[in-house]
Every structure is written in C-alpha cells, then in structure tokens.
Amino acid sequence: xxxxxxxxxxxxxxxxxxxxxxxxxxxxxxxxxxxxxxxxxxxxxxxxxxxxxxxxxxxxxxxxxxxxxxxxxxxxxxxxxxxxxxxxxxxxxxxxxxxxxxxxxxxxxxxxxxxxxxxxxxxxxxxxxxxxxxxxxxxxxxxxxxxxxxxxxxxxxxxxxxxxxxxxxxxxxxxxxxxxxxxxxxxxxxxxxxxxxxxxxxxxxxxxxxxxxxxxxxxxxxxxxxxxxxxxxxxxxxxxxxxxxxxxxxxxxxxxxxxxxxxxxxxxxxxxxxxxxxxxxxxxxxxxxxxxxxxxx
Numbered sequence: 001x002x003x004x005x006x007x008x009x010x011x012x013x014x015x016x017x018x019x020x021x022x023x024x025x026x027x028x029x030x031x032x033x034x035x036x037x038x039x040x041x042x043x044x045x046x047x048x049x050x051x052x053x054x055x056x057x058x059x060x061x062x063x064x065x066x067x068x069x070x071x072x073x074x075x076x077x078x079x080x081x082x083x084x085x086x087x088x089x090x091x092x093x094x095x096x097x098x099x100x101x102x103x104x105x106x107x108x109x110x111x112x113x114x115x116x117x118x119x120x121x122x123x124x125x126x127x128x129x130x131x132x133x134x135x136x137x138x139x140x141x142x143x144x145x146x147x148x149x150x151x152x153x154x155x156x157x158x159x160x161x162x163x164x165x166x167x168x169x170x171x172x173x174x175x176x177x178x179x180x181x182x183x184x185x186x187x188x189x190x191x192x193x194x195x196x197x198x199x200x201x202x203x204x205x206x207x208x209x210x211x212x213x214x215x216x217x218x219x220x221x222x223x224x225x226x227x228x229x230x231x232x233x234x235x236x237x238x239x240x241x242x243x244x245x246x247x248x249x250x251x252x253x254x255x256x257x258x259x260x261x262x263x264x265x266x267x268x269x270x271x272x273x274x275x276x277x278x279x280x281x282x283x284x285x286x287x288x289x290x291x292x293x294x295x296x297x
Contacts, residue, residue: 028080029110031122035093035103043080050090056098060158064099067165071141073105077126078135081113084151085135091157092137118222130181132216133174139164150174175206180216180232189228200235210240214249226256237266244270248283255290263290 029037038047076092078085089108096106111119111126111134119131129138137149146164150172153160163170179202183189188199207213213236221229233250240246251266267287274280 028112030112032107032109032125035106035108038089046086047090050087051094054091054094056091056095057156057158060156060162061095061098064095064158064162064165067162069099069101069165070105072101072146072165073140073143074107075125075129075138075140076106076108076135077111077119077121077129077131077138078108079111079113079119082134084133088135088152088157092135095157095161115222119219120223130177130184130219132177132180132219148172150177174212176203176212177216179203179206184220184225184228189231190225194231196231196234197238199231200238203235204239207239210236210243210246213239214245217249217253221253221256226253229253230257242273244273244276244279244283247273248286251286251290260290 027042029043038044076089078089080086093106107125109121109125111121111131113119119134120126133151135151138145139147139149146167147170149157149160149164152173154170154173160170162168180189183199188194203213213232217229217232217236220226220232230250230253233246233253236246237243237250247266247270251263251270254263254266264287267283267290271280271283271287274283
C-alpha cells in the first residue's frame with residue numbers, strides 16, 4: 001500500500017520559516033531560527049508570559065554562574081505548536097539569561113507536527129539524535145553530547161542544569177529512549193531474529209505509559225523507518241496489551257508495510273479494547289483506508 005494512503009504530504013522550506021495551516025493560530029517556526037522570532041505573534045504572547053512570570057531560584061543561579069559555561073552549548077528542539085515547549089522554553093531562556101550563558105552557544109530548532117515530517121526540521125538537524133519528544137534540550141561540552149533534558153525537568157530546570165553543567169549524575173525523563181537509540185544504531189530493531197517480547201521485557205521496569213513508546217514509534221514511522229517502528233509498536237502492545245492506542249499504532253505501521261491482514265487484526269483488537277465511543281469513528285476510518293488500499297494493491 002502506498003504511504004500516501006495514510007500520510008499527508010507537507011512541503012517545507014529550509015532554515016527558519018512559517019508553516020501555514022488553517023490560519024495564523026497554527027503557524028509554526030520550522031528549522032533553526034533566531035530567538036528574536038519568538039517576539040513575533042502568535043508566539044510572543046506565550047513566550048513573554050512564560051518568560052516574565054518565571055522566577056529562577058537565586059541560590060541555584062549563583063551556583064550555575066560558577067560552572068564552566070563557555071565550554072557548553074545546547075541545541076533546543078522545540079515546537080511552537082507544543083504545550084510543553086510553550087511552558088519550558090521561556091523558562092529555560094530566562095535561566096540562561098540570568099546566568100550569562102553565551103547566546104552564541106544556543107541553537108533553537110523548530111520541529112514540525114505534520115505527519116510527513118513529524119518532529120523533524122527542514123534541514124534535519126535532529127538526524128542521528130533521536131528526538132522523540134519536544135521540547136528536548138541537548139547539551140554538549142566541547143562539542144560532545146553530555147546529557148539532555150527531555151520534555152520537562154526531572155526536578156527543576158535550574159537544578160537539572162546545575163547537574164548537567166557540573167557533571168553530576170543526571171538521568172533525563174523517558175528512560176527507554178537511550179535503549180531505542182542504541183538498538184537503532186546496532187540494528188537490533190530491524191533484525192528479523194530479534195524478539196519483541198524480549199526487548200519489551202527489558203523496557204518493562206522503565207516505562208509507565210503507552211504514550212512513551214508510541215511517540216517514539218511514530219517518529220520512526222513518519223521518517224520511513226517502518227520496520228523499526230513496527231518493532232517498537234509491537235513492544236508497546238506487549239507491555240500495554242489492553243491499550244487500544246497501542247494497537248492502532250501497530251496497525252498503521254503494518255499497513256505501511258502492506259501487511260493488510262496484520263493491520264486489520266490490530267484494528268479489530270483496538271475496537272474490542274476501546275471504551276471511548278468518540279474514538280470509534282477514527283478507528284473505522286483507518287480500517288476502511290487499509291481495506292480499500294489492500295484491494296488496490
């Protein structure tokens with residue numbers, strides 16, 4: 001089945017650009033852009049509100065100022081459409097201003113929310129970094145990645161920054177993602193011999209909700225890595241066997257590989273598990289697309 005059956009096409013330009021979707025309220029900054037762009041509407045409203053109301057902890061700010069800030073740099077992968085970005089990015093930049101972090105050492109990169117380029121930037125600065133959530137703050141020391149803050153702080157942004165800049169022990173949110181990244185790099189996720197159940201059992205102590213792996217799987221799926229995405233979704237259905245969203249995600253990945261029977265079975269499971277009447281229409285629409293596409297292949 002052609003991918004166009006399930007996925008919408010998105011045309012993007014390079015560097016910092018506006019994506020127009022259904023009016024100004026859905027505009028998004030895409031690619032690497034200047035911080036000053038956040039002072040334009042519709043971004044200015046949420047950015048200035050978050051920046052002006054946040055008060056960094058003075059005692060932690062004082063400690064941060066003593067760190068070797070010049071040796072560090074950060075890439076911020078964010079979405080102007082994302083609630084977590086709207087909350088964390090203004091606070092983050094307020095702290096950097098308070099500690100005198102070098103402005104030239106900060107790169108802000110806008111990611112898309114559209115399926116054809118999901119959580120990707122036009123110039124693909126995210127490539128190889130496995131950005132599954134936004135905002136994600138990737139920190140480097142002397143050009144080498146040392147840690148990251150994923151979506152929201154573990155303690156507070158100030159405390160997390162202090163741990164990272166001082167070289168203290170720090171583990172970001174979403175503890176499964178380093179495993180996924182490693183399994184992508186060494187080919188585990190695309191190997192026919194790899195057991196989804198075995199991988200799922202390795203992740204079981206680390207994952208609490210099905211959305212964690214679903215988010216990861218959709219990033220892989222929409223950038224064309226369907227085999228890896230399918231393996232991630234299968235792990236999710238093993239860990240959360242009673243979750244209809246996990247089954248639907250698996251159905252999309254199987255459909256992208258022309259496995260109409262497998263995709264249909266996954267949708268049937270989702271329908272059987274579903275307890276939300278409002279979601280049935282979406283499930284049936286996906287079912288119809290898959291069956292129709294199967295007849296045309």
